[in-house]
Amino acid sequence: MILAIPLPSLLLRRLRSSVSxxxxxxxAPDGPPAINELYHARRLGLVRLAVLMVxxxxxxxxxxxxVFAALYRRHGADLRTVADPEAYLTSGxxxxxxxxxxxxxxxxxxxxxxxxxxxxxxxxxxLADGDREVLGALGELTVRQRQVVVLRYWSELSEQExxxxxxxxxxxxKSTASRALTILRGLLGERR
Amino acid sequence: MTNLEARLRAALSARALSVSADDLxxxxxxTLATVPKPRRLAWPWAGALAGGVAVALVAGFVAARLPGDDxxxxxxxxxxxxxxxxxxxxxxxxxxxxxxxISPGVSPEPGPARGSDGLPKGRxxxxxxSARSHPPVPVSxxxxxxxxxxxxPAAFG
Numbered sequence: 001m002i003l004a005i006p007l008p009s010l011l012l013r014r015l016r017s018s019v020s021x022x023x024x025x026x027x028a029p030d031g032p033p034a035i036n037e038l039y040h041a042r043r044l045g046l047v048r049l050a051v052l053m054v055x056x057x058x059x060x061x062x063x064x065x066x067v068f069a070a071l072y073r074r075h076g077a078d079l080r081t082v083a084d085p086e087a088y089l090t091s092g093x094x095x096x097x098x099x100x101x102x103x104x105x106x107x108x109x110x111x112x113x114x115x116x117x118x119x120x121x122x123x124x125x126x127l128a129d130g131d132r133e134v135l136g137a138l139g140e141l142t143v144r145q146r147q148v149v150v151l152r153y154w155s156e157l158s159e160q161e162x163x164x165x166x167x168x169x170x171x172x173x174k175s176t177a178s179r180a181l182t183i184l185r186g187l188l189g190e191r192r
Numbered sequence: 193m194t195n196l197e198a199r200l201r202a203a204l205s206a207r208a209l210s211v212s213a214d215d216l217x218x219x220x221x222x223t224l225a226t227v228p229k230p231r232r233l234a235w236p237w238a239g240a241l242a243g244g245v246a247v248a249l250v251a252g253f254v255a256a257r258l259p260g261d262d263x264x265x266x267x268x269x270x271x272x273x274x275x276x277x278x279x280x281x282x283x284x285x286x287x288x289x290x291x292x293x294i295s296p297g298v299s300p301e302p303g304p305a306r307g308s309d310g311l312p313k314g315r316x317x318x319x320x321x322s323a324r325s326h327p328p329v330p331v332s333x334x335x336x337x338x339x340x341x342x343x344x345p346a347a348f349g
Contacts, residue, residue, distance in 0.1 A: 033221075033223050035221060035222065035223060036221040036223055039221040039222070040221070043216070043219070044212075044213050044216065046210070047211060047216060048211050051208065051211050052204055052207060052208055057211060057215060058217075060211075061216060061217055061219070065219055065222075068221065070215070071220040071222070072221075072222035072223060073222075077223050107230075112311035116305065127203075127206055127207065127210065128206065129206065130199065130203070131202060131203040131206045132201075132203075134199050134200060134202075134203035134209055135203050135204075139204075145284070149204075150204065151201065152202045153197065153204055154201070154204040154205065154208060156261045173256045181196060184196060184200070185196055188199070189194065
């Protein structure tokens with residue numbers, strides 16, 4: 001049953017990318033390359049998304065820059081071969097954030113984090129107590145659960161879109177979200 | 193939307209919007225940065241072509257050095273000088289004809305050459321021409337006449 005899931009997922013993704021999502025055409029020959037336009041338009045949003053994952057602005061900026069560089073290396077500047085560049089970038093940011101969190105957890109298993117890696121005081125001041133409490137509870141989730149929660153409640157993606165971005169099945173997204181909400185409910189003292 | 197989901201949305205939004213464009217480090221798009229592209233072979237077929245040429249050269253060299261092709265390989269054994277045995281009376285072949293015809297006593301076919309001691313030799317020590325210069329093996333008494341080595345067939349040169 002598990003083996004049968006990826007095929008419909010791939011077919012749906014291909015169908016979605018070829019029918020409903022407009023293929024991004026390259027810019028005019030005398031204009032800036034498509035990837036530059038995309039960079040200027042989406043960089044801040046992707047950095048915010050990465051910050052929600054890794055909770056560190058410098059790491060988030062590095063992640064986004066690396067994802068754009070990888071996109072340029074692989075598909076060139078006109079992005080003619082990329083059906084959905086935004087989904088590609090979101091998926092790249094999620095994968096890179098996951099790798100960064102794994103590296104960080106591995107490093108913290110050997111060396112305690114220095115005091116400088118805590119969120120800046122200005123950032124803490126901007127957040128209300130309730131928000132800080134929720135964000136602290138988010139830190140207790142697994143990486144996959146945190147990805148699903150962020151994509152669902154910040155990026156406002158549907159279950160199917162989250163499944164496409166994370167390359168998992170829709171059922172996995174649903175069960176992961178359910179488990180994450182259960183954990184958060186317990187941590188935050190919420191009642192159903 | 194439950195209370196928990198509303199809290200989640202509010203917290204995520206507050207954290208994300210705390211990052212503004214002014215907070216970002218100045219950066220350039222990857223097209224303006226010097227991104228090292230993966231090195232590729234200028235001509236992808238050049239490697240295969242060079243490999244094929246090298247293999248062909250090695251194969252030709254090996255073929256040229258194979259034994260037997262340069263004239264120094266094993267040559268057919270010349271017919272050895274036969275000596276009538278003691279029972280030559282029963283052998284009717286005393287004819288010194290150089291005929292390659294089958295004869296029980298004189299066999300011109302290239303077989304294991306026999307030396308003067310009668311033991312088979314794997315390879316003649318001398319060419320058929322020089323074999324004739326050897327003195328004939330003493331003929332045992334009673335033989336009608338000493339047998340001379342028949343000249344090798346024309347096929348053997």
